[in-house]
Structures are given as C-alpha cells and as structure tokens.
Amino acid sequence: MSLIEIGGLLLFIMLLMLGSGVWIAMTLAIVGWIGQAAFTHTVPGSNLFSAFWESNASWELAALPLFIWMGEILFRTRLSEQMFEGLAPWLNRVPGRLMHTTILGCGVFGSVSGSSAATCATIAKVALPELLRRGYDERLALGSLATAGTLGILIPPSITMVVYAVAADASIIRIFLAGFLPGLLLMLLFMGYIAWWSWRHPERVPAAEPPSRFVDKLRRSGNLIPVALLIVFIVVVLLKGWATATECAAYGVLGSLAIAACSRSLTWANFWEGMLGTTRTSCMIMFILAGAAFLAKTMAFTGIPRALAETVDTLQLSPYALIAMLTLVYLVLGTALDGISMIVLTAAVVLPMVQKAGFDLVWFGIFIVLLVEIAEVTPPVGFNLFVLQNMTGKDSNVIARAALPFFGCLVVCIALITLLPQIVTWLPDWVMGPSR
Known part of the structure; x- marks a missing residue:
C-alpha cells in the first residue's frame, strides 16, 4: 500500500471507532497503535508510554x-x-x-x-x-x-x-x-x-x-x-x-x-x-492530548505528512496554486493531527517550497496558524469540538455543524490575508522595520 492509502485506511478506522462511541482519547491511541504495529517496524508499547509522558510532563501545560x-x-x-x-x-x-x-x-x-x-x-x-x-x-x-x-x-x-x-x-x-x-x-x-x-x-x-x-x-x-x-x-x-x-x-x-x-x-x-x-x-483534555501525541508519532514514523508535502512539490504549481494546494493538504492533515505536529512534520519540505515561490515566511507562519485554527474545529480530530462535547454532552458532529458558518469566516480571513498580505506584514514592518 502507498502511504496515502495507509493514511486513508487509518482515517476510516478512526471514523468507524468514533461513530461506534469509543472514547475520543482511546480512539486516537488505538488508531496510533494499529498504524505503528501494522505499517512500521517500531515498538508501539514503548512509543505509547513516551508519548503519554512527553505530552503531559510540561511546565507550560x-x-x-x-x-x-x-x-x-x-x-x-x-x-x-x-x-x-x-x-x-x-x-x-x-x-x-x-x-x-x-x-x-x-x-x-x-x-x-x-x-x-x-x-x-x-x-x-x-x-x-x-x-x-x-x-x-x-x-x-x-x-x-x-x-x-x-x-x-x-x-x-x-x-x-x-x-x-x-x-x-x-x-x-x-x-x-x-x-x-x-x-x-x-x-x-x-x-x-x-x-x-x-x-x-x-x-x-x-x-x-x-x-x-x-x-x-x-x-x-x-x-x-x-x-x-x-x-x-x-x-x-x-x-x-x-x-x-x-x-x-x-x-x-x-x-x-x-x-x-x-x-x-x-x-x-x-x-x-x-x-x-x-x-x-x-484530565479529559490531557487524556486527549496524550492520544493525539501518540497518533502524531505514528504519522511521523509512517511518513504520511511528508509524503503529502512531497507530492505537492512534484506538481510544480504557480505561487497561488501552491497556496491553494497546501491549504487542502493541511486541512486533510488537520483531520488526524494537532497543529504543532502538522507544522513539525511538514516544515522541512514545505518551507523551501514556500520560499522558492516568493512568500514571506512571517506571512506564511500566520497562514499556517489560521489553518491550524481550522483543524481545531474539523472532525474527526477537532480538539475544540472534543472539549465542548465533553463539557456539554452534545455530539462533536452537532457542534461541528453549528461551527460551520464561523468555519467560513476562517476561510474568508485566509483569503483576505492571501490577497492582502499587508494585513500580516504591516505591523511587524512598522515596529521593527522591513525584513531582509
């Protein structure tokens, strides 16, 4: 199987488990275990323990x-x-x-x-x-x-x-x-x-x-x-x-x-x-964070995010077509990864592409953050959806549908900063001078 097909299979398993009522954190961890056990040569058990510890043993957290x-x-x-x-x-x-x-x-x-x-x-x-x-x-x-x-x-x-x-x-x-x-x-x-x-x-x-x-x-x-x-x-x-x-x-x-x-x-x-x-x-949030961290390790070991980025690179797109394609790629990744993992796992491939296309890296940073925001409200792994689901008892899909118009506002914001990059660059240039 290709890496893209493996990613599709893991996404299908995740949707099936969430639809069956399995706990969110358990679903993320189980899908991560299946991915590592079936498609990598790593030991899932040790990675599970390290992911749970690393994701929660943080002073910032x-x-x-x-x-x-x-x-x-x-x-x-x-x-x-x-x-x-x-x-x-x-x-x-x-x-x-x-x-x-x-x-x-x-x-x-x-x-x-x-x-x-x-x-x-x-x-x-x-x-x-x-x-x-x-x-x-x-x-x-x-x-x-x-x-x-x-x-x-x-x-x-x-x-x-x-x-x-x-x-x-x-x-x-x-x-x-x-x-x-x-x-x-x-x-x-x-x-x-x-x-x-x-x-x-x-x-x-x-x-x-x-x-x-x-x-x-x-x-x-x-x-x-x-x-x-x-x-x-x-x-x-x-x-x-x-x-x-x-x-x-x-x-x-x-x-x-x-x-x-x-x-x-x-x-x-x-x-x-x-x-x-x-x-x-x-405890609910930290348990979900731990499950997401283990799934992120699985994505890193399989190389699925990097494969998606490299596929985009081979298309040799125009600058705005590249941005449109990267938007789709990050939206797909956002269905299974948290924002920090999305950035870390794709940066080595994506950033040179963006620089070559002539985009400012500071501007691209805000562009990425907005896409991460969209990922936070995108099923099946929309973290804010999980938080509200556990606080209100409402199904995450119900909350996702309620968030759909505001999702559109996020898309409009991305379109505006793409067409008018000065919205992003004006304040840092005014305070610190133009970047070189």
Whole structure:
C-alpha cells in the first residue's frame, strides 16, 4: 500500500471507532497503535508510554488546569453573572447583544493563555450557562465558542507560533506582532456574522432591555471593574515578560478567589465543586492530548505528512496554486493531527517550497496558524469540538455543524490575508522595520 492509502485506511478506522462511541482519547491511541504495529517496524508499547509522558510532563501545560480553575471560580461564584449584568447595557443596541461576549472573551483570554483548549474550556464554562439562561440560541453559542476558542493560538503569545518560528528559523517577535491584526480581523468577522444572524432571526434573540441612562450603565458596570482589572493585570505582566503564562494563570486563580471572597460569594461548597470540575475537565483534555501525541508519532514514523508535502512539490504549481494546494493538504492533515505536529512534520519540505515561490515566511507562519485554527474545529480530530462535547454532552458532529458558518469566516480571513498580505506584514514592518 502507498502511504496515502495507509493514511486513508487509518482515517476510516478512526471514523468507524468514533461513530461506534469509543472514547475520543482511546480512539486516537488505538488508531496510533494499529498504524505503528501494522505499517512500521517500531515498538508501539514503548512509543505509547513516551508519548503519554512527553505530552503531559510540561511546565507550560501546567497553565491549562489553572486557567480552567479560574473559569470555574468565575462560574461557580456568580461572578460571571455579575460580569454579564455589567456588559448588558453597553451591548443592548448591538445586533446579537450578549452573544458577542463569547468572541470578546475568547479574544482577551486567548492573549493571556496562548492555548486554544484553555480558551475554549474557560470561556465556555463562564459564558455558555449564562447565555442559555438568558435565552440565547444554543447552536449559535456553541458554534461561536468552538471557533472563537481558536483565537488562543492566533493572538500572541502562542505556543504554536513559537514552534513555527523555531522550525522556520524566523523571528519570534515578528511573528507575534504579525498575529495581532489578523486576530482582530477574525474577531470582527465572527462578530459580523453574529450581528447578521441576529438581524435575520430577531425572534431567536432575547428582547432588548429598556434604555438606561449613562449613569445607570456606569453603576451596573461596577461589577466589571474587579475582573477587568485582574485580566488587564495578567495581560500586562505577561507582555512585559515579568511572568510566564503558567505564573500568570496562578495569579488569575488567586485573583479570582480574592474577588469571590470579597464579594461574599465564595463558599467551601462551591470551592470544592470548582476543584472537582477543574479536575474532570483538565484530565479529559490531557487524556486527549496524550492520544493525539501518540497518533502524531505514528504519522511521523509512517511518513504520511511528508509524503503529502512531497507530492505537492512534484506538481510544480504557480505561487497561488501552491497556496491553494497546501491549504487542502493541511486541512486533510488537520483531520488526524494537532497543529504543532502538522507544522513539525511538514516544515522541512514545505518551507523551501514556500520560499522558492516568493512568500514571506512571517506571512506564511500566520497562514499556517489560521489553518491550524481550522483543524481545531474539523472532525474527526477537532480538539475544540472534543472539549465542548465533553463539557456539554452534545455530539462533536452537532457542534461541528453549528461551527460551520464561523468555519467560513476562517476561510474568508485566509483569503483576505492571501490577497492582502499587508494585513500580516504591516505591523511587524512598522515596529521593527522591513525584513531582509
């Protein structure tokens, strides 16, 4: 069998197992075991243990349960309800109203966490129950959370960007700067779709609150001040380099506990419930990460990603045809691999092709990150789909269908930065001067 045929067979087995109701993490690990046992000369057992250890024994990953705990505290102690009360009067006249908080929350939190999973899990824990309680459309909320959660890897700092910068031998600072404008553009596209949908379906959006005076808006927004100050503090500390992402996550937990205690909404009961919820969600995410890491090892040993990239190279395409073909290749890889594995396994073949075609490597880094974002919401291995599935009980395919319009926004963003590369390159060139 050719490597492409082997990849198709493994994908079919994965879809069959997921459709049969096998746990997501177990499915990924079993498919990885079958691939190594049947199509390589490696020992699956030792690779399984090393993949599970390497994927979870990470200081950076310690930020994940801490950020999730921060979200649990905000959710369990009614701070999230107070935040929504403060935001409601300011968004009253905007089509979609409080639904925009999913995008704004993911954008702000993504800049702090640098993780798609942490962003999706934390904002979903805070926003989803409150939106549903207020009568907002569940399908739109799920779709927006699944896709807006991916802003965690586009808005700096981002682990995925660091991995790409190392693989491409490019400036990490330039790539970080290049992510800001595309991140803002993507947020506007998401919010634009929410506004358009709400305008088309006014009967499925809660009625607007009565108009209130500016002074009343300020008074109701007082509940926002403590949490807003906490978020601003975390962002400033992180951007100034005074603390790592994990340390910032710890500050976030301590700050949330302090705010909840001062507001007299923290009890031993909801503290314990928050700890249990954090443990369940964190274990679920880390188990899936481990299964995905083992499957990525299988892809590396079989050489399937490299074979796909080399096949594209033999076609001798024009620059824009090359970009279109690479988009298809990465979309296919995204059905079975996490973003970092996609970059690492294809960089050696793809980057010389891109440079030869005349594309800027910083621009291509943002292009890759956007494709990784699409992979996060692409079945069968859409990581954000798994996170929301385990948090809500909804099938991942249901969530994927809800995310489809926002998936289209991601595609539009990729098209815009391809036609107007200045969206990516202007800010790093303005801050650091043109690259040579």
